[in-house]
Amino acid sequence: MRTQVVIIGSGPSGLLLGQLLTNAGIDNVILDRVGKDYILGRVRAGVLEEGMVGMLDRAGAGGRMHREGLPHEGFSLAFDGRDHRIDLFGLTGKRVMVYGQTELTHDLMDRREASGGVSVYETANVTPHDFDGDKPYVTHEKDGVTHRIDCDFIAGCDGYHGVSRKSVPQSALQTFERVYPFGWLGILADVPPVNHELIYANHPRGFALCSMRSQTRSRYYIQCALDEKIENWPDDRFYDELRRRLPAEHAGNMIVGPSFEKSIAPLRSFVAEPMRFGALFLVGDAAHIVPPTGAKGLNLAASDVHYLFDGLRAYYGEKSSAGIDAYSDRALKRVWRAVRFSWSMTTLMHRFPDTGEFGQKIQEAELDYLVGSQAASTALAENYVGLPY
Structure with missing residues (x-):
């Protein structure tokens, strides 16, 4: 079999590309080692930048999002028992979409x-070959039979643990990483959200986030130790702790209900450079991970897709390789800006083991400056809604 582009991974970035x-x-052709039901069962981010909204429209897949998604024009920073709204639209003229x-x-x-696109699910041993030469190809096993797909290019959209980055010689990769000394304990529950917009809370007991998936489904998080056990956090204990970290007005308005998903996620920042190796391109989590504090992971994958698609379209339509040659540099420039923002938000909103009294005062002063200065609020808002592609 032959195709022009093999895409490894059928998550949002692979499907969008x-x-x-x-x-x-x-x-x-899209290949994935797991099935559709497994992919659709994964619970992930839900705050989309306008750039990603535009990409979904461009793909012809944005109709339901516009009907059912929740456009947000701001969010709240809560600290010192008070709630401070960041007016995203007023400061930048842009919104985010919760979907x-x-x-x-x-x-x-x-x-x-x-549209008749070819996707192969539940296929084993997907392996890219000869991507540093003139004739790249990908092999995979389906129902005990090994298949070979010859191609021009391979897009690795298979996440942090996928085969794409692992196939690159370690000597050709440079990686940068920061592992944070805490995690997020999160729940999903079919209860109305405590607020119509997201709340990011800084509290002496730790960070908290009140988010949502719809008007009837809430996504809540609290900062926790990495060695916490989910079984030690029944719903009642979780809600009690969440209330402690919120301003009184929100704590009093919270409607609780049984959770149907509960997990503890570690936080890390990770970047692999470069993002192109001959005919192989790394996209999304295959190349970079950010802590979810800044809502950038899924959106960064979309900007990678934007740059790669533009390059491939020019290659096939205009016979120009300039776009694919520039892919890594263009993508990484935006990646590092988002990594900086996510690190900054994580550092600002969480209590670190070594924060101490001085560090706590610095956090409080920084938060006070952010909400009291229009220039600082604008810088925060323009990073949150997403820098231009």
């Missing part, structure tokens, strides 16, 4: 099926 390529008449990654993935899968 595949749909844009299909719309442009560029042949592509769950599961729904977004479902929309992209439906669009791919409707």
Whole structure:
């Protein structure tokens, strides 16, 4: 079998890239080691920058998002028992869209099926070959049979633990990493959100985030130790701790209910450079991870797709390799800006083991400056809504 682009990974970035390529008449095949139900069962981010909203529209998969998604024009920073709203639209003229990654993935899968795109699920031992030469190809095993797909390019959209980055010689990679000394304990519950916009809370007991997936489904997080056990956090204990970290007005308004998903996620910042190795391109989590504090992970994957698609379209349509040659540099420039913002938000909002009294005072002064200075609020807002591609 031959195609122009093999995409490894059927998460949002792989599906988005595949749909844009299909719309442009560029042949592509998507491979994934797991099944559709498993992919759709993963609970992930849900705050979309305007750039990603535009990319979904461009792919022809944004209709349901516009009908059911929640446009947000601001969010709250809560500290010292007070609530301070950051007016995203007033400061930048832009909004974010709250729309769950599961729904977004479902929309992209439906669009791919409707447009006749080829996706192979539950295939084993997916392996890229000869991507540093003239004839790259990918092998995979389906139902005990090994298949080979010859191609021009390979897009590694298979996440941090995927095969794409692991296939690159370690001598060709430079990695940068920071592991944070805490995690997020999160729950999903079918209860109305405590506020119509997100609340990021800095409290002596630790960080808290009140988010949502819809008007009837809430996503809540609290900072916790890395060695915490989920079984030690029944719902009642979780809600009690969350209330302690919120201003009284929000704590009093909270409606509680049984959670149907509960997890503890470690936080890290990770970047691998470069993001291109001959015919192999790393996209999204395969190349970079950010802590979720700044809502950038899924959005960074979309900007990678933007740069790679533009490069591939120019290669096939204009016979120019300038775009694919510039892919890594263009993507990494935006990646590092988002890594900086995510690190900054994480440092600002969490209590570190070594924060101490001085560090706590610095956090409080920084928060006070952010909400009291229009220039500082604007800088925060423009990073939150997403820097331009």
